[in-house]
Amino acid sequence: MIDHLDHLVLTTIDVEACKDFYVRVMGMRLETFGSGRLAFRFGHQKINVHQRGHEFEPKAHLPVPGALDLCFIASQGLDAVIAHLQQEQWPIIEGPVARTGATGPILSVYVRDPDLNLIEISELMG
Template identity: 65%
Template sequence: MIAALDHLVLTTEHEETCIAFYTGLLGMELQSFGAGRRAFRFGDQKINLHLKGREFEPKARIPQPGALDLCLLAAIPLEEVIARLHAAGMTIEEGPVARTGARGPIRSVYLRDPDGNLIEISSYG
């Protein structure tokens, strides 16, 4: 019945630092749509952005910054991801470590976005 994930919603308390993290550090494209809505676009997916207390309806029952645990697939080798994260002064909480992704074995590093969401950046093969 389900073919793929189209988008998900991230709730933030720190709009500008959140935008800088996802666009500047992770290289996603900031997209505006609808009546003042924003999203981070990458590949064929996007992450819609909601501001805490000003979420769009309908929304999660308890929208909460820092509640996501999100795995993103890297478009570049994981070693290059690690080098870029270090160059940006980011703290890698764990990794690289072996994990299991939707299609099989992956290598991952873990860090936090400005709201404390756990971001896993991974690579197959």
């Protein structure tokens, strides 16, 4: 019945810090849609942004910053990802470590975004 994820919604306390992380550090494209709503586009998916206290309706039952644990598959090798994170002075909190992704083994590093969501950046293995 379900084929793929179209978008997810991230709730942030600080829109500018959120934009900086997802555009500068993660390399996503900033998009504006509707009546000034923000999103970060990557591949065929996007992350819509809600500012805490100003969420778009309908919304999650308890939309709170820092509650997400997301894994992204990188478009380049993990060595290049690590070099980019170091260049942008964004701390890696764990990794590289072997994990199991949706399609098989992955090698991952973990960072936190400005709202303290856990962000896993991975390379497909094998």
